[in-house]
Amino acid sequence: MIPLISLTVFVPLLAALLLLALPKSTSKTAHVIGIGASALAFLLSLGIWARGVVPGGFAQVEEVSWIDAIGAAYRVGVDGLSLPLILLTTLLFLLSFIFQAKSGDRARSFVVLMLMLETASIGTFAALDGLLFYVFFEVSLVSMYFMIAGWGGPERQRAALMFFLYTLLGSLPLLLAILGMFLASDPYSFDMRLWIDNPPLVGAGAMLALVAMLFTFAVKIPAFPVHTWLPAAHVQAPTVGSVILAGVMLKFGTYGLVRFALQMTPEAFRTAGVVVLAFGVVSAIYGAFVALAQSDLKRMIAYTSVNHMGYVVIGVAVAAMATDPAMRAVALDGATLQMISHGLVTGALFFLVGMLKERGGTYDMASYGGLLKVTPVLGWSFILMAFASLGLPGLAHFPAEFQIFLATLNIAPWGVVSIIAIVVVAALYLRAIGAVFMGAPNEKWLKMPDLDRREAIVIMPLIALTILIGIAPAWLLNMIHTTTAALGF
Amino acid sequence: MSRDISFLLPELIVMVTVALMLLGEMLRLPRLVLGIGLAGLALATWQSAQQIGLDTTVFGGTYRIEYLAVWSKLIILPATALSLLLARAELAGTPREGSVYSLMMLVTIGALMLSGSGDMMLLVLGLVLTGLGSFALVAYPDDDAATEASMKFLVFGSVAGAVMTYGLTFWFAGVGSTLFTPLSGIAEKPLLAAAGLVALLIGMGYKAALVPFHFWAPDAYQGAPVSVAAYMSVITKIAALFAFAQVFKELPVSTGWQWAMAVVAAATMTYGYLAALVQSQLVRLLAYSSVAQSGYFVLGILAVGKGTLGVDALVLFGAAYALMNIGAFTIVLLAGRDLSALDGLARRAPMLALALVVFLLSLAGIPPLFGFFGKFLLLAAALEAGFLWLVVIAILNSVLALAVYLRMVVPMFKPAKEAAPIEKNPVATLVWGSTMLLTLGLGLLATLFTG
Numbered sequence: 001m002i003p004l005i006s007l008t009v010f011v012p013l014l015a016a017l018l019l020l021a022l023p024k025s026t027s028k029t030a031h032v033i034g035i036g037a038s039a040l041a042f043l044l045s046l047g048i049w050a051r052g053v054v055p056g057g058f059a060q061v062e063e064v065s066w067i068d069a070i071g072a073a074y075r076v077g078v079d080g081l082s083l084p085l086i087l088l089t090t091l092l093f094l095l096s097f098i099f100q101a102k103s104g105d106r107a108r109s110f111v112v113l114m115l116m117l118e119t120a121s122i123g124t125f126a127a128l129d130g131l132l133f134y135v136f137f138e139v140s141l142v143s144m145y146f147m148i149a150g151w152g153g154p155e156r157q158r159a160a161l162m163f164f165l166y167t168l169l170g171s172l173p174l175l176l177a178i179l180g181m182f183l184a185s186d187p188y189s190f191d192m193r194l195w196i197d198n199p200p201l202v203g204a205g206a207m208l209a210l211v212a213m214l215f216t217f218a219v220k221i222p223a224f225p226v227h228t229w230l231p232a233a234h235v236q237a238p239t240v241g242s243v244i245l246a247g248v249m250l251k252f253g254t255y256g257l258v259r260f261a262l263q264m265t266p267e268a269f270r271t272a273g274v275v276v277l278a279f280g281v282v283s284a285i286y287g288a289f290v291a292l293a294q295s296d297l298k299r300m301i302a303y304t305s306v307n308h309m310g311y312v313v314i315g316v317a318v319a320a321m322a323t324d325p326a327m328r329a330v331a332l333d334g335a336t337l338q339m340i341s342h343g344l345v346t347g348a349l350f351f352l353v354g355m356l357k358e359r360g361g362t363y364d365m366a367s368y369g370g371l372l373k374v375t376p377v378l379g380w381s382f383i384l385m386a387f388a389s390l391g392l393p394g395l396a397h398f399p400a401e402f403q404i405f406l407a408t409l410n411i412a413p414w415g416v417v418s419i420i421a422i423v424v425v426a427a428l429y430l431r432a433i434g435a436v437f438m439g440a441p442n443e444k445w446l447k448m449p450d451l452d453r454r455e456a457i458v459i460m461p462l463i464a465l466t467i468l469i470g471i472a473p474a475w476l477l478n479m480i481h482t483t484t485a486a487l488g489f
Numbered sequence: 490m491s492r493d494i495s496f497l498l499p500e501l502i503v504m505v506t507v508a509l510m511l512l513g514e515m516l517r518l519p520r521l522v523l524g525i526g527l528a529g530l531a532l533a534t535w536q537s538a539q540q541i542g543l544d545t546t547v548f549g550g551t552y553r554i555e556y557l558a559v560w561s562k563l564i565i566l567p568a569t570a571l572s573l574l575l576a577r578a579e580l581a582g583t584p585r586e587g588s589v590y591s592l593m594m595l596v597t598i599g600a601l602m603l604s605g606s607g608d609m610m611l612l613v614l615g616l617v618l619t620g621l622g623s624f625a626l627v628a629y630p631d632d633d634a635a636t637e638a639s640m641k642f643l644v645f646g647s648v649a650g651a652v653m654t655y656g657l658t659f660w661f662a663g664v665g666s667t668l669f670t671p672l673s674g675i676a677e678k679p680l681l682a683a684a685g686l687v688a689l690l691i692g693m694g695y696k697a698a699l700v701p702f703h704f705w706a707p708d709a710y711q712g713a714p715v716s717v718a719a720y721m722s723v724i725t726k727i728a729a730l731f732a733f734a735q736v737f738k739e740l741p742v743s744t745g746w747q748w749a750m751a752v753v754a755a756a757t758m759t760y761g762y763l764a765a766l767v768q769s770q771l772v773r774l775l776a777y778s779s780v781a782q783s784g785y786f787v788l789g790i791l792a793v794g795k796g797t798l799g800v801d802a803l804v805l806f807g808a809a810y811a812l813m814n815i816g817a818f819t820i821v822l823l824a825g826r827d828l829s830a831l832d833g834l835a836r837r838a839p840m841l842a843l844a845l846v847v848f849l850l851s852l853a854g855i856p857p858l859f860g861f862f863g864k865f866l867l868l869a870a871a872l873e874a875g876f877l878w879l880v881v882i883a884i885l886n887s888v889l890a891l892a893v894y895l896r897m898v899v900p901m902f903k904p905a906k907e908a909a910p911i912e913k914n915p916v917a918t919l920v921w922g923s924t925m926l927l928t929l930g931l932g933l934l935a936t937l938f939t940g
Contacts, residue, residue: 065936066935066936067862067935067936067939068936069936070798070866134856135857135861135932138861139855139856139857141855142850142855149899149902161895164891164895165888165891165892165895168855168887168891169885169888172884172887172888173884175865175868175884176880176881176884179865179869179872180872182869183869
C-alpha cells in the first residue's frame with residue numbers, strides 16, 4: 001500500500017526543501033514548483049478520497065514509531081470529518097499558488113513559506129497523535145507570521161506580531177490539555193484514537209481540559225470575545241494569506257472543537273454545552289452586526305467569518321447536548337458541511353476582493369461603483385459568492401445552515417435567535433454589491449480590465465463547487481455522515 | 490580501584506588532554522592546543538557513549554555513572570568542542586589564545602564533577618573548579634569592562650561558594666556523611682535540612698544563574714568574549730542544574746525542596762524574560778534569556794524523584810539548549826553586539842538570519858524545533874509532579890519569551906541599511922551550520938535522548 005496520506009502531507013515540504021536547495025532559482029521556477037507540488041498533493045488527496053472512510057474510527061491509518069518512551073508516534077489517518085477538510089485544503093492551496101503565479105516579489109521565499117504552511121495544514125487534519133497534532137498546529141503559525149510580516153500591508157509588522165503572540169497564547173492551553181490527557185492515559189500515550197475511544201479525563205479534570213481547549217479553539221475559530229486578532233491579520237495579510245487563513249486555518253479551530261473537545265471530553269462538553277451554544281449565538285450575531293458597520297470590503301468579509309464560524313460552534317454545541325444520535329448526526333453534518341462551504345465561499349470572496357484591490361488599489365467600497373458593467377465576470381462572480389455567503393438556497397451554505405438550525409430547533413430552540421444574523425448578512429452584502437457593482441460606473445474605473453484567464457481558473461472551480469454542494473450535497477454529506485452517524489458517546 | 494578507574498575513562502581522557510594542551514600553550518602553538526582539545530573531546534565523547542545504560546557509582550558512591558551523568562557528558566563534551574571552535578573564530582591571533590582553550594577544558598572537568606556528583610565534597614570541588622577557570626576566562630580581553638565583570642563575578646562566586654560550603658556542613662551534621670544517599674534520613678531534622686537546602690540553593694543557584702542569584706550573569710557575559718559567554722551560559726549552567734537533580738534524587742520531598750525550587754523557577758522564568766524584554770545589547774538580552782531558560786530546567790528537576798519523565802526532560806532539553814544557545818551566540822558574534830546590528834540582516838546575510846530565526850524560535854519553544862520537545866517534556870514532568878500552577882506560569886512565560894525573541898527577529902527583516910559587510914568566518918560557519926541542522930532535525934530523533 002502506498003502511504004497516500006503521508007505523501008500528501010509531505011510532498012509540499014519536500015518541494016520546499018527542493019526549492020531551497022536549488023541555487024539561484026528564478027521566480028518562474030519557484031512558481032512552477034509551487035503549482036506542481038500543490039497539484040500533486042491535490043491529486044494524492046483525491047486518491048485518499050477514492051480509498052474512502054469507514055464508519056466508526058479512522059481509515060487508512062499510517063503509523064511509525066517516534067518517541068517510544070512517552071508513547072508518541074507518527075500516526076495519521078482520516079475519517080469523514082478530516083477527509084473533506086484535507087480535500088478543501090489541497091484545493092485552496094493549489095488555487096492560491098495559481099493566483100500567486102505572476103507575483104515576482106521574493107517569489108522563492110513566499111513559495112517556500114506557502115509549501116511549509118500546506119504541509120502543516122494537511123498534517124493538522126490528518127494527525128492522530130496528540131504531540132504530532134500540536135506540532136503541525138503550531139508550525140502553521142510560524143509560516144503565517146512570516147507571510148504577513150514579509151508580504152502584508154503597511155501595518156504588517158504590528159499585525160504579524162499581534163497574530164503570532166495572540167494565537168500562541170491561544171494555543172498553549174491546548175498544550176496543557178494534551179499533557180493532561182497524556183498523563184491520565186495508562187500507559188502514557190499520545191494516541192488520539194485511545195483518547196477518543198476511552199476519554200482519559202473524567203470529572204473536574206475533564207472540565208478543566210475542556211475549558212483550556214475551548215479557549216484555544218475559540219481563539220482560532222475565532223469566536224467572540226477572542227476574535228480581535230482576525231480583522232487586523234486579514235487586512236494586513238496578502239490576498240493568498242487571507243484565503244488560507246480564512247479558508248483553512250480557521251478550520252483548525254472548528255475541527256479541534258469536534259475532534260478534541262467533543263470527542264475527548266464528551267461528558268464535560270455536554271454539561272457545558274449551553275455555555276458554548278451561547279458563545280456561538282453571540283458570535284454569529286455579533287460578527288454579522290460588526291461586518292455591517294465596515295466600509296472596507298476585506299474587513300467586512302473577515303467579520304462575516306466570525307458570523308459563519310459562529311454557526312459551526314452552534315452546531316457542535318447542539319451536537320454535544322443532543323441525546324438522540326440521529327439529531328446529533330444532523331447537527332455535526334451541518335457543522336462539518338458549513339466548514340467546507342465557508343472555505344469555498346469565503347476563499348473565493350477573498351480572492352475576488354484581492355483581484356479588485358490589484359485593479360483599484362483600495363478595499364474601500366465607496367470608491368468603486370457600477371463595476372458590473374465594466375467587469376461583468378468579476379462582478380457576477382462576486383454577486384454569486386455573496387449570495388452563497390448569505391445562505392441563499394441552491395448554494396453551498398444553505399444545506400449546512402439548514403441542518404444546523406434544524407438540530408438547534410430540535411434541541412435548544414432559543415438558539416435559533418441567531419437566524420436574525422442571516423438577515424443582517426443579507427443586508428450587508430446587498431449594500432456592498434450596490435456600492436461596488438451597481439449604479440453609474442465611476443469615471444476612474446472605466447478602463448478596468450475584467451478577470452484574465454489565470455484569475456478565472458482560480459475562481460471557476462470554487463463557483464462550480466459552491467453550486468454543486470448547494471444543489472446536490474449528497475456526495476459530500478454521505479462521506480461526513482459515515483463518521484457522524486457512528487459516533488459513540 | 491581498577492574497576493573505578495575504568496569507569497572514569499572519559500574524565501581521565503579530558504584531564505590528560507588538559508595537560509597536553511597546557512604543554513602546547515607553553516610552546517605558543519594555539520592551533521595545536523585546539524587540535525589536541527578537539528581530539529581529546531572526541532575521544533572522551535566516544536568513551537562516554539559506551540557508558541549509556543550503566544547505572545553504578547565509583548569511589549564509594551561519591552561519583553555517579555548513571556543516566557543523567559552519562560548524558561551530561563554526552564552534552565557537555567560536544568558543547569565544549571563547539572565552544573572551543575567558537576573561541577577560535579573569535580579570538581584567533583590574540584595573545585595567549587591557547588590559554589582560553591585550556592581553561593575552557595579545565596572548567597569542563599569541574600562541570601563533569603558537578604553533574605555526576607554523589608557527594609557534597611565533590612559538589613564543592615566542582616563549584617570551585619568551574620569558578621576559578623571562569624573568572625580568568627571572563628577577564629581574558631584585559632580591558633576595563635572585562636576586568637570589572639570578572640571582579641564582580643569573583644566576589645559573587647566566592648561568597649556564594651563559601652556560603653554553600655558552610656551550609657552543607659549542616660547536612661553532614663544531620664546524617665553523619667557527605668554522601669547524598671543518606672540524605673533520605675534528614676527529614677527528621679527539619680532545621681538542619683532547611684539550612685543545607687538554603688545553602689545549596691545559593692551555591693548551585695548562583696552557578697545556574699537562578700533568580701535571585703543571577704546578578705553576576707549579564708555583567709559577566711557582557712564583559713567576557715562572546716565565545717566565553719556562550720560557553721558559560723551552556724556548560725556550567727547545565728552542570729549546576731544536573732547537580733541539583735543529583736541531590737534532589739535523594740532528598741526527601743518532606744524537606745520542602747520542591748516548593749522552594751518551584752518558587753525559584755517561577756521567579757527565574759518571569760524575571761529573566763521581563764528583564765530581557767528591555768535590553769538593547771544582544772549579549773545581555775541572551776544572558777537574561779538564559780537566566781529564564783534555567784527556570785524551565787527546574788520544571789524537570791521537580792520530577793526527578795519519581796518516574797523517568799523528569800530526567801528524560803532534563804537530558805532532552807539540556808541537549809537542545811546547548812545547541813540553540815551556542816548557535817544564537819555565534820550569530821551575535823558574527824553580526825555584532827548591539828540590537829541595531831541585526832537591522833536588515835535578512836537581506837545582507839540571509840543564511841545567518843535564517844539560522845538566528847531557527848535558534849530563537851527554538852529557544853521560544855516553537856515546534857517542530859528541538860527546543861520545543863525539551864520544553865514539552867519539561868512541562869509534562871512538572872505536571873506529573875503535581876505543579877499545575879507552575880506549568881501555567883511557564884506557559885504564560887512562553888508567550889513573553891516569544892515577544893523577547895521576536896524583538897530580535899523583526900529588525901532582521903527591515904530594509905537593509907549601510908552596514909559593514911559580515912566577514913566570512915569558516916570556523917563560525919561550521920558552528921552555526923551544524924547547530925542549526927541539529928536544532929532543525931533532532932526533534933525527529935528525540936527518542937535517542939530518552940531512557
